[in-house]
Amino acid sequence: MTRLKIVLIFIAAVLTTLGAIPLYRHRHYQVPVVAGPAVTRVEKLSRFAPGLKGTMADTDVFVLEGARPGGKALLLANTHANEPAGLLTAVLMIENAVVEQGTLYVIPEFNASAGRNTKPGDGYPLYFDIPTEWGPKRFRMGNRDASPLEQWPDPDVYIHFPEKQLLSFLDVRNTNRTWPGRADGPLMENVTFAAMELLRSEKVDVAIDMHGAETMFPVTNCIVAPLKSSKIATLVSMNVKAMEGFDNHVEPSPANFHGLSHREIGDFSDTLPFLLEAPIPFLDQPTGPKTVDLLLDGKDPFLLSLSRAKKLFVPYDESGWPMDKRVGQHCSVSLEILRQFTKKNPEKGIVLSGVPRYAELVKNGVGRYFHDPAKADPKSVHFE
């Protein structure tokens, strides 16, 4: 029996180690980001909430400043780290944007812990590669919620602060349910509190939170905006349709559903919030295997059948819904939000150049705009 026990322990140890190594590597894998011409400094989010310091939830804030003073905007990506079009858009902006007027804050890994988490039960890939002219650029595929390694245990029910609304237990680790947050709450409330402090102390005018949503979910392919942002959102929606030929309708931010960035940023600061949703077929439930191909090209035969049966909320055909298209939508809609805000507030303008729009991204692919970290000045390379 003792010999059998030793054999069983050995087998269990081997299987555990084989499973643990890829998870450990994924959690500690660093994505290089080359700071572009407009990046003047890189700060830590913990500057605005010291409780984050030294935790995996602390994250980089890239500050891109223009020569002319103007307004300020914050771009958030990876609030949900399994919706990576936002992350690619943020990295593209950091590496390429030139700020003519105003200041742009970019947080590429807003939920940094979720970006190092995965969902083995759903068969998520650990990484995905974006082809570039200098080889594949590898990104971590994250999860919707922060890792329990940062915040554990979950409560039976998450009681939102300060509205006391009862939310799913999982939402205590979801940084799009913990707004506006608090300094002495769970760690993810600390993350959103730090962002609120950034918005309030730096007097940020516009906040854009980039997401992805299932094609079977009604709130997809849209801009979610509260009443105070709805005029700009409507103009943006009409302009991208007329000028660039893609749909992005406006969804009103529900007044009684709490914890979401588009609700609480508007209610607890002077900032105009916008949440962008680009369709991501990978997240739909009735698809084939959750492969990297599905993540990048969005092609799935089951969704195609559902589209023919008119069960989807977006147009869907054999071309799928590729990543380049999703990043293109985020880029164009973000640039258009800033343009419309600048038109209404010229003294607080936020003017960017050097960022490709929808048609260029669909034509060239997002990888065309990533810079080779091996050839960049080492001081300009940051690891996310």
Add this chain to the structure above:
Amino acid sequence: MSVIMIVYYLLSIYLTVVLAGNFIREKKNVNDLILTLLVLIPLILRILRVK
């Protein structure tokens, strides 16, 4: 790390010790040995802060 999180790690270590004791004491049932090891895997991964 919050106090409640430290308590949960201590609980995990306690359960790991109890299960390891059960594994050592088990003399006949191979199924129980395998099941005990399977239950131990997520506890060990959490204690080692891997998953």
